[in-house]
Amino acid sequence: MPVTTISGTIVFTDIVGFTQLTDEHGDDIALTLLERQEVLVRRALPDGGRVVKELGDGLLLWFDDPCDAITTALELQRSFEGESDDDLPMWVRIGMHFGCPRARGDDIVGRDVNLASRITDLAAPGEVLCSEATATEAGDLPGVGFEPLGPVFVRGIAEPVPLVRAFAVD
Amino acid sequence: MSETTARLRITRRSGKVRVRVEPGAPVAVDGGTLHQNDDGTVDVRAHGSSVLEVRCPTGTDLTISTASGAVDVEGDAGSVKVTTKSGNLSIERATAVDARGASGRVEVGVCTGDCHVVFVSGNVHIGEAAKATVATVSGKIEVDEVDDAEVKTVSGNIKLGANGGGHLAARSISGSVKISLPAGSRPATRLKAVSGHIRCECEPGHDGEVRAATVSGAISVRCR
Numbered sequence: 001m002p003v004t005t006i007s008g009t010i011v012f013t014d015i016v017g018f019t020q021l022t023d024e025h026g027d028d029i030a031l032t033l034l035e036r037q038e039v040l041v042r043r044a045l046p047d048g049g050r051v052v053k054e055l056g057d058g059l060l061l062w063f064d065d066p067c068d069a070i071t072t073a074l075e076l077q078r079s080f081e082g083e084s085d086d087d088l089p090m091w092v093r094i095g096m097h098f099g100c101p102r103a104r105g106d107d108i109v110g111r112d113v114n115l116a117s118r119i120t121d122l123a124a125p126g127e128v129l130c131s132e133a134t135a136t137e138a139g140d141l142p143g144v145g146f147e148p149l150g151p152v153f154v155r156g157i158a159e160p161v162p163l164v165r166a167f168a169v170d
Numbered sequence: 171m172s173e174t175t176a177r178l179r180i181t182r183r184s185g186k187v188r189v190r191v192e193p194g195a196p197v198a199v200d201g202g203t204l205h206q207n208d209d210g211t212v213d214v215r216a217h218g219s220s221v222l223e224v225r226c227p228t229g230t231d232l233t234i235s236t237a238s239g240a241v242d243v244e245g246d247a248g249s250v251k252v253t254t255k256s257g258n259l260s261i262e263r264a265t266a267v268d269a270r271g272a273s274g275r276v277e278v279g280v281c282t283g284d285c286h287v288v289f290v291s292g293n294v295h296i297g298e299a300a301k302a303t304v305a306t307v308s309g310k311i312e313v314d315e316v317d318d319a320e321v322k323t324v325s326g327n328i329k330l331g332a333n334g335g336g337h338l339a340a341r342s343i344s345g346s347v348k349i350s351l352p353a354g355s356r357p358a359t360r361l362k363a364v365s366g367h368i369r370c371e372c373e374p375g376h377d378g379e380v381r382a383a384t385v386s387g388a389i390s391v392r393c394r
Binding site: 016017020021025086087089124127147149150151152153154160163 | 362
């Protein structure tokens with residue numbers, strides 16, 4: 001299989017509480033959550049964005065354009081909040097990193113993919129966290145604010161990585 | 171080092187970080203080095219394995235990054251941002267807090283602005299905050315006095331003491347939610363427990379808003 005290096009933004013979504021909900025309420029709940037997530041994500045994807053693969057209760061996404069990645073992630077959080085109800089909370093955290101992973105077929109692998117995943121671990125439900133590299137690459141985005149959170153140490157990465165929180169500005 | 175320095179960035183991979191914020195204190199470090207940046211921030215880097223002790227003046231903004239080790243901020247700080255993989259965190263007083271980590275106990279005494287805590291596991295206790303936004307997977311969340319709050323946990327219990335008149339939203343999947351309000355409060359309420367018990371002692375009204383939901387826990391709203 002040919003391997004190439006590509007440049008773009010790696011995005012992870014992760015449903016918080018998925019295991020607990022499934023454990024307490026059964027597999028049908030799990031399927032409902034996954035289907036809701038996938039429908040909303042596929043509906044929101046712009047040209048240049050795609051689902052790379054499903055990862056249990058999350059998705060790995062790819063965006064050619066970091067601006068699209070950020071605005072789509074914020075739009076998704078609004079959609080998830082709209083879909084969430086008291087019976088079935090749709091708590092999703094989103095993290096991303098702009099980098100140059102290796103493309104192997106439709107899949108992407110490498111340090112930058114791992115970093116995007118670690119960034120997602122630090123996000124709260126409803127939040128979008130980005131590496132500073134992503135925000136820098138995107139530049140000024142209408143309707144989007146960035147709050148620096150400082151450098152973070154992440155497992156498997158030698159140096160701390162500057163992190164920002166992206167948020168919608170009314 | 172000038173006393174006007176107002177922003178410190180403290181980075182340490184492992185080991186305890188202790189920051190003492192004192193009126194008029196010059197920025198000083200024991201167990202590390204200081205580096206003044208062009209943008210006015212001061213970088214603090216630790217050396218060795220001993221405790222990193224930092225002194226700085228009241229109101230200093232702090233950004234603290236560690237992989238492991240306790241973080242202790244004593245005194246009256248400005249904005250405090252902390253990221254850690256594991257380690258207990260204690261902040262006596264700050265104008266704003268953003269704390270994120272995988273595991274550890276979080277203790278915030280007073281936060282006069284937004285207190286934002288995101289931890290995977292570990293108990294979170296906030297004494298006073300204007301607004302508390304807390305998210306955990308497991309671990310107890312307690313806020314003694316708060317105006318507005320938005321709290322989410324997967325399996326932890328939530329206990330909020332509200333000042334009344336604000337907006338409170340507390341959601342847990344399998345934990346319980348206990349909210350106490352000042353005597354005589356008449357909030358608008360929206361309470362939903364899918365399979366748990368709901369008890370509300372407050373008369374309905376428009377004195378702020380209380381929203382609480384759990385899937386399998388219980389909900390209690392009472393006037394103290």
